[in-house]
Amino acid sequence: MTRNNIVLIGMMGSGKSTIGKLLASGLGFEFIDTDSIIEEREGKIIPEIFARSGEEYFRQVETSVLKEVLEKEKCVISCGGGVVETLKNIDFLQSAEKVFYLDADSRVLYDRIPIDGSRPKVSTYKNFEKLYEARRPKYLGCSKYTIHADRNPIEVVQEIMRQL
Ligand code: S3P
DSSP states (O other): OOOOOEEEEOOTTSOHHHHHHHHHHHHTOEEEEHHHHHHHHHTSOHHHHHHHHOHHHHHHHHHHHHHHHHTSSSEEEEOOGGGGGSHHHHHHHHHSSEEEEEEOOHHHHHHHSOOSSOOTTOOOHHHHHHHHHHHHHHHHHTOSEEEEOSSOHHHHHHHHHHHO
8 A cells, every 4th residue: 555645643642633734734745633534424523422322333433434544645644542442453554654653651641631521531540551551562563663752743743754
C-alpha cells in the first residue's frame, strides 16, 4: 500500500491531532482524524456512541473508517488511541508505509487528557497505566518509527519530517 500517507498512532494525550494538523499543513497534505469521521457518520459524539451502541460497535466503525482512509493519498491520518485493540487494524497498519508511534511516559499522557467525559476509556491513572502497558507492544508492533512526544509539538513535527 504505497500512498504517501502518514499515520499517527499512540495513546490518548500523545498529541496526534495537534501534531497531525501541523504536519499536514507543513507538507500540504490533508489532515484526517478517524474519530471525527466516526462522529460525523454516526451523528453522535464518541461518549454517546459508547453509551448507546457499546465499544464493540465503535470498534467496527473505526475499522471501516481506517480501511477507507488508508486508501486515500497524501493524507496525515490521526488514529484513535484504541486503534490497536482490533486485530484487523493492526494488519492494515502493518501494510501502511509510514506509521509513527507517538510515545511518552504514561503519567505525562494521563495528565494531558482533559477530564471532561470526552474519552470513555479514561478513568483513574491506574487503569490508564494498565491500558498503556497492554497497548505499548501493539503500537510498537505496527509502527516503523517511534517518536518521543513529550516535547514541543513543533519539535515533534520536525523529528517526523526528518524521518520522511
Ligand atoms: C480511545 C481513544 C480516543 C477515541 C475513543 C477511544 C481509546 O481517541 O478513539 O475515545 O480507546 O484509547 P484519542 O486517542 O484521539 O483520544
